Amino acid sequence: MTVISLPVEPFDLVIFGGTGDLALRKLLPALFHRFVDGQIPAQSRIIGVAREGLDDEGYRASLRKTLNALSGSDPAKVDQFLQQVGYRPLDARKDAGWDDFAALIGEQPDHVRVFYLSTSPELFVDLCARLGQYGLNDGKSRVVLEKPIGRSLESANRINDDVGRVFAESQTYRIDHYLGKETVQNLLALRFGNVLFEPLWNSAHIDHVQITVAETLGLGRRAGYYDHAGALRDMVQNHILQLLCMVAMEPPSSLSPDAVRNEKLKVLNALKPIDASNASQLTVRGQYRAGVAEGASVPGYLDELENHQSNTETFVALKAEIANWRWAGVPFYLRTGKRLPDRVSEIVVAFKPVPHSIFDASAGPVVQNRLVLRLQPDEGVKLWLSIKHPGPGGLRLRHVPLDMSFAEAFGVQQPDAYERLLLDVVRGNPTLFMRRDEVEAAWRWADPILAAWAASNESPRPYAAGSWGPSAAVALIERDGRTWHEDND
Numbered sequence: 001m002t003v004i005s006l007p008v009e010p011f012d013l014v015i016f017g018g019t020g021d022l023a024l025r026k027l028l029p030a031l032f033h034r035f036v037d038g039q040i041p042a043q044s045r046i047i048g049v050a051r052e053g054l055d056d057e058g059y060r061a062s063l064r065k066t067l068n069a070l071s072g073s074d075p076a077k078v079d080q081f082l083q084q085v086g087y088r089p090l091d092a093r094k095d096a097g098w099d100d101f102a103a104l105i106g107e108q109p110d111h112v113r114v115f116y117l118s119t120s121p122e123l124f125v126d127l128c129a130r131l132g133q134y135g136l137n138d139g140k141s142r143v144v145l146e147k148p149i150g151r152s153l154e155s156a157n158r159i160n161d162d163v164g165r166v167f168a169e170s171q172t173y174r175i176d177h178y179l180g181k182e183t184v185q186n187l188l189a190l191r192f193g194n195v196l197f198e199p200l201w202n203s204a205h206i207d208h209v210q211i212t213v214a215e216t217l218g219l220g221r222r223a224g225y226y227d228h229a230g231a232l233r234d235m236v237q238n239h240i241l242q243l244l245c246m247v248a249m250e251p252p253s254s255l256s257p258d259a260v261r262n263e264k265l266k267v268l269n270a271l272k273p274i275d276a277s278n279a280s281q282l283t284v285r286g287q288y289r290a291g292v293a294e295g296a297s298v299p300g301y302l303d304e305l306e307n308h309q310s311n312t313e314t315f316v317a318l319k320a321e322i323a324n325w326r327w328a329g330v331p332f333y334l335r336t337g338k339r340l341p342d343r344v345s346e347i348v349v350a351f352k353p354v355p356h357s358i359f360d361a362s363a364g365p366v367v368q369n370r371l372v373l374r375l376q377p378d379e380g381v382k383l384w385l386s387i388k389h390p391g392p393g394g395l396r397l398r399h400v401p402l403d404m405s406f407a408e409a410f411g412v413q414q415p416d417a418y419e420r421l422l423l424d425v426v427r428g429n430p431t432l433f434m435r436r437d438e439v440e441a442a443w444r445w446a447d448p449i450l451a452a453w454a455a456s457n458e459s460p461r462p463y464a465a466g467s468w469g470p471s472a473a474v475a476l477i478e479r480d481g482r483t484w485h486e487d488n489d
């Protein structure tokens with residue numbers, strides 16, 4: 001089938017942190033894929049910036065290796081793409097080179113300008129101040145901020161205030177790449193493009209919701225950042241809450257950026273507080289010890305960190321509730337962690353059991369319907385239904401998934417979330433980006449949890465690498481007579 005792409009106008013996209021992990025692993029491959037699909041206008045420029053003293057050719061040489069290593073990549077296409085890529089060595093905190101950089105950007109006054117801040121958040125303020133100083137914040141300029149925006153409401157406000165002195169809110173794109181995933185778009189289509197789900201989408205018919213973001217990796221090379229953040233700040237405050245909002249929001253009147261974001265904000269504001277009075281019942285935090293992950297023995301968090309004192313959580317499970325008419329009494333069980341058995345991100349909407357079973361015991365149990373939206377590794381949607389086991393032998397029930405992952409059927413390769421989001425910035429469409437008030441509301445909910453943990457003096461519960469977290473996380477949901485979803489349920 002034909003893939004339909006929306007046109008974009010010529011642009012300059014500057015990646016501050018152009019030599020970093022995110023730029024090389026995600027941003028530049030995403031731009032390359034859009035180039036291959038003919039979506040990068042010929043006059044557009046992509047400019048990497050970092051302190052390393054490279055020139056255009058040196059940068060291209062390092063990218064060539066990375067892009068040629070992508071599966072299915074054509075070296076001739078890589079070379080064509082690299083003709084549109086350049087590099088400028090700059091230090092966010094030093095004056096040298098900024099005049100030349102401003103002159104380079106000034107060569108294309110009609111281009112949309114995107115400044116992607118793929119650096120540590122401590123540099124956001126310096127970078128924005130420089131861009132403002134050189135007048136690079138005018139009408140067609142946009143700035144993209146990577147997560148995390150701060151580590152508390154107060155620090156997020158400081159960053160947002162400082163960025164806001166240079167870029168208007170309408171020019172500021174706070175990225176949460178989970179929102180760019182095909183499955184999240186599909187959630188909107190399923191909920192609001194069908195009449196089947198919406199009448200059931202409430203506490204009368206939904207028993208509970210689970211959101212899991214599990215990683216098999218340990219700390220890796222981001223130890224310094226991670227130990228300062230922990231799982232709640234790194235995953236729950238942003239990605240997981242954004243997914244919760246997409247599940248729980250009221251139907252927006254349109255897909256216009258503010259219509260969607262207003263509804264998400266209402267959900268965040270309706271989250272029931274978790275604080276010192278209830279954190280011990282509603283949250284579980286853990287830290288991995290040595291164990292076996294992906295078939296190999298791996299060290300524990302503290303050994304990887306080379307700091308035997310850290311109380312940073314590498315796992316969190318919690319029970320959230322939304323205090324409004326639609327969701328009263330429906331728990332949202334959220335969990336995320338490092339060194340878990342599978343790399344999987346999914347949303348499970350578990351419907352209530354049938355009110356009365358007409359089947360006798362020989363038919364087997366009538367299992368609850370579940371809608372499972374998988375974001376990774378393979379994006380897709382499955383609706384688990386009870387059907388009759390085919391053939392003779394009496395009526396026996398089978399619980400089977402109706403697979404609604406149509407990418408294969410449509411012969412379409414699913415684009416990476418960054419591909420969609422980067423071009424949305426160029427097009428000036430902020431629907432899938434977080435507005436400042438959303439970030440604030442998410443911190444307003446997360447801060448008291450962090451404060452409760454800090455005040456408790458309890459260490460995170462240990463769990464073996466390669467397990468599904470501390471046993472208390474299983475108890476958290478089983479106490480309510482429910483279980484964490486497994487794909488073969």
Ligand code: NAP
Nearest residue numbers: 017018019020021022050051052091092118119120146147
């Ligand atoms: P990284 O690998 O440490 O890269 C940081 C980049 O910033 C490098 O290119 C570095 O190059 C440059 N840099 C450092 N100091 C600079 C300065 N004073 N002036 C100009 N450039 C400077 O970090 P990353 O993992 O790519 O992460 C970038 C951002 O994305 C962070 O905010 C992170 O939290 C966020 N993020 C990353 C991921 C991921 O998977 N990596 C995922 C989600 C969010 P030089 O040292 O040569 O200057």
